[in-house]
Amino acid sequence: MTDGELVVLSRQGSREAFGVLVGRWNPRLFRFLLRSLGDEEAARDTCQETLLRAWINLGRLREPEHFKTWLHSIALNLCRDRGRRSERREVALGDAAALDGASVEAGGVLRESERRDGVLLLETVLARLPMEQRTAIVLRELEGFTSVEIAAMTGVPAATIRSRIYYGLKALRRMVPVGGGSVLEGGTSR
């Protein structure tokens, strides 16, 4: 059954139909959020809130076949809200990241402590990118949305999305070499 058919049934009150949609998209949505937010707990919270909002607002979805894009749009908005909240907190309390003794700037040297069991994590690398570049790359490269679809989701021109992808990929290239996953010792951050 297609997403569109399941959305129609869900709107008619079928919890089973919405359950199928959730089962279908929950893992991918969570993976997207994990890579966008870089924090497992935040991703879980946001994933749950995204699905809750999707259920509540299902009646507003104009094109049921575009459920996937719509679902990711909700998730993106929640990510942005979360980003704004954390920015406000940091402005109010000072640069909390300085307390970690770790740089958060894009392109900086990745430390050994940022690996788990010796393996460089994708989320760790992505977390070093500015939110907008990270989101564009995750949606295009890892989730398979076109730049036009991402533009529709985010409300910015497709050319801007491609520009974000360009700079994000360039920063990633500086951080991670091809093959082996070892850390490049270039581009100090301070």
Next chain:
Amino acid sequence: MNDEERLDHWRDRMVAALYGELEPAAKRELEEALAGDDALRRDWEELQQARVALRELAGGEGREVEAPAHRSALLWSPPAQRGARRWLLAGGVGFAAAAVLFLGLLVAGLRVDRTPAGLLVRLDGSPAAELEAATAMAPAAGQRGVTRAEFAEVAQALFDGTTARLDELERRQTGAQVELTQALYDALAVRQERQFDDLRNRIELARANNGPWSAGDRHLPAARKGENDGTD
């Protein structure tokens, strides 16, 4: 087009080409530009390498991350959605409208008689056409009128039954939504509280390690690793 604009143009084209979003003509144009510009070609190769690196990382992550189950009993017995609420609202409005109509009909001379097929509704003494046949088939049944008390009893039972059903639906659906929302916000509140505690502790630790902190300082003083934080 100045140099910066020209670069932006090719960067845009390269990303589009990277993901197969470029029209054939534009692709040929890009290929020609790449062939004649070393810097541009290096840029293009770097983008391709970045994609390879990204895919290697995506394919070789050190752990499997499990998607949240969402306490399936909560979310996927989902709360009332707007459509259902609209239905409830429509039901309530419909019931009120029916009650007004019913009162109007009573004033206009509505009568209800008992028949084997159920109750026979008459308006101003005339039986409803579809029930006329039923009455004709069982002529004796229509002869005894329904008392006012019986009529009131039936109407009351109908009203009570419908109201109870609507209340039950609303209670069940609203209850699930309240439960879910409560659980969600409880979890968020606990997490937020923990983050603030953590931050407060780190600020205190940094103060203890580095002396007083002026409110005008841009950055909090960095904690020295291993001091007073329980690590060796």
